[in-house]
Amino acid sequence: VRMSPVSHYLLVFLSVLSLTPVIFYPFGSVAGDTVNIAVEDENSTLINLWSPFVFFGRTYNRTFVNNNGQLTFNQSSSQFISHYFPINGSEDIIAPLWTDVDVSMNGIISYQQYSTGSVLTRATRDINQYFPGLSFTAIWVLVATWDRVAYFYHTGTETSFQVVLISGSDLSFILMNYGDCAVAYNIVQAGYDTINSTAYFKIPGSDNGSFTPNLKNSTNVNVPGRWAFRVDGGPDQNNLQGTQLICS
Template sequence: MKSSFAVLLLMAGAVRSVVPAQDDEPLLYPYGLDQHDHKNPKLDDGASKKLSLSVPFTFYGKEHRSLYVNNNGVISFSSRVNQYTPDPFPLADGRTFVAPYWGDVDNVLGGEVFYRETTEPALLQRITKSINQYFPTIPYTATWAFVATWDHVAYYGSTSNKGNTFQAALTTDTKMSFIILNYADIQWTSGLASGGDPDTGLGGTPAHAGFNSGDESNFYNIPGSRTEAIINITKTSNVNVPGRWVFQVDKFKVTGVPTEEPKIPDSKSCWL
């Protein structure tokens, strides 16, 4: 376990959904204490308790009735993930999780990790509208959602006030399942223990984004993962909305083509 640093920044539970997505709607779904969110403990490499779900969520052919929201940018279905330096998918140990932005978050130094399970009609209507737009041949009406938001979270060893804000929304109609990943503000890619620079949050082994089903065939690495280019994930998409990636996950299916090649700042392209 890495040693704790002094608290530099404690973020309040305010709603931060200000980045446009489409039709003047915010990129992020509402979150924060006034949305009745829960907060993860202030703990480096920490996680939520095991969270029981009111409905099963199907992830690559397997129903899950519980999950963990991990501070290090991961939602896992089988066990907590305290690993802070990301590995590429597929993982040799068969862990099952989605990684919105797997990196060395330290919410003791700054930021909050929020989450809630919800059937709030306005949110479900908004999610339904998005899924219908991105998957026009699939009839879908959301009946449940789980929203996790990492709000201006700091990186381990930080000597700056940089923070990352990103979100994952899981949704189902009890038959089909989708995950929406929203990236509002990405300012760092790696923590000190992953080889990153404490002043910039860059270098070392950068963060990773994608999905791992637990087998060796069903996985997806969002372009730019574990390279410097992941910092530009706010500008890329597979649904033509910068900063948003959407996947149908009840069965393995990668939809859409990235709208922008993720470029390394002041360097060559990393597109594979």
């Protein structure tokens, strides 16, 4: 039986949806994302933020989505060999999965900002669930997604992860979401670091490439595959009460 073009594209669309982890915020063409050009290492996208984002006392109006799985603020980064936190360096870094990524082989890196709509409603609900007592209302969200990206020099590897920046009033949060992640043969780690490492956090076990597939089972908010942090510099930034460590 020959399938009509409409049925074929519907099947492809549904198969993509089935591969998308439930915990991921909307991304890709369905969300109207802007897509990075597939250039290995050197690719970084400057995003002018619609709303200021406070990161441990410093306020930023822009960020760089870097190819190799991290966000920086003052300058782009093509660094593909991550230094383990704490770096004691001169840059604030948000690293959902910092390693040597090569989207020229496969995968897409995309991003989208929101100031209205259902994504803000979802972010408000999530933050109030993970950080009760704040009566938080999200006014801005940035979603950056690495969808089925490959590791450099390892064809056929596919790894999906996402970072969500959320702000409202003077409060700032990040979510790190993990789908299926391949074993990493290069140096890898997940977490965040600040200038001079006055604050930093490394997801336990994330610096061991053989444990990378278990990121989707780890959490600090009792939601497998999700880590949530308050990062404006206020209390409870690590929210470790519900931590489930990575297991083999």
